[in-house]
Amino acid sequence: MEPEYNILNHTKDAANLQETVPPLDISLKLQRSMLQLKGHHMTEDGRGIDYERLRESELFREYIDLSTRLVTCDPSSLDHTHKMAFFINIYNSLTIxxxxASEELPSSVLGVEQFWQKTAYDIGGLVYSLDDIEHGVLRGNKPHPSASKRPFSEDDPRAKISLKSCDPRIHFALVCGAKSCPAIQVYSGTNLELALNSAATNFCSQEVEVTAGGVVISKIFHWYASDFGATEKELLQWVCQYLPVSKQEQLEKLLASGHSVEVKSRDYDWKLNKL
Known part of the structure; x- marks a missing residue:
């Protein structure tokens, strides 16, 4: 059964939305808007948001107005890099x-019923929830970790928007609203490679601990293990490249020892990433 979407960018003033907006134009405007919101209502490191002040601000009202322009935006013309940056920004903007927009801010995003399945934008006449964006578009139409079915069927027009492959670094760019989520950044087609490398490096440096007997990692690596490698060793080899030199050397030594490496997942803090 299809979810009952909560589409946040529909407007009654449809007469003003007849002109199609080029996706790169709307992407640039959204980037600028998010940078302004980040500068005024988020911590410098991007890990905390003052939701109370944000939702009362003129900047947020301007962002909401801008989001209605997505209705006339067709992202199918974007190349792989610009499409990835576009949908990462849309995901994070939609989460915020x-x-x-909640009547009462939850203490945890888990307290909002089907938040990721229902919270959605209309983009070019097609509806995308947070789950649709993450799994259907950015992960290359791969099933949710708790599902076996692909988000988009072959005859779903959104399937044409899906990226052809999954870049695991997206997991360190997407912000789900929890304290253990990665930091909020704003991405563009021109800075995407460097920005994703930076996001992966920052996250792995903070969330991966290498000890004499094993490794402690974020649950993100557990949930999306197949995105990082076919085996646990391949996952750790992937992680290794984004660690500081000292941790990298430790992990390389563990992997080369021939002994099994104990891998544990640290608890995930689902409390809302609010100030």
Whole structure:
């Protein structure tokens, strides 16, 4: 059964939305808007948001108005890099919009019923929830970790928007509204490679601990293990490249020892990433 979407960017003033907006134009405007919101209502490191002040601000009202332009935006013309940047920004913007629009801020995003399945934008006449964006578009139409079915069927027009492959670094760019989520950044087609490398490096440096007997990692690596490698060793080899030199050397020594490496997942803090 299809979810009952909560579409946040529909407007009654449809007469003003007849002109199609080029996706690169709307992407640039959204980037600028998010940078302004980040500068005024988020911590410098991007890990905390003042939702109360944000949702009362003129900047947020301007962002909401701008989000209605997505209805006339067709992202199918974007190349792989610009499409990835576009949908990462949309995912993070939609998360913030969805939480800020709540009648009462939850203590945890888990307290909002089907938040990721229902919270959605209309983009070019097609509806995308947070789950649709993450799994259907950015992960290359791969099933949710708890599902076996692909998000988009072959005859779903959104399937044409899906990226052809999954870049695991997206997991360190997408912000789900929890304290253990990665930091909020704003991405563009021109800075995407460097920005994703930076996001992966920052996250792995903070969330991966290498000890004499094993490794402690974020649950993100557990949930999306297949995105990082076919085996646990391949996952750790992937992680290794984004660690500081000292941790990298430790992990390389463990992997080369021939002994099994104990891998544990640290607890995930689902409390809302609010100030």
């Amino acid at each position: 919009h969805g939480l800020a």
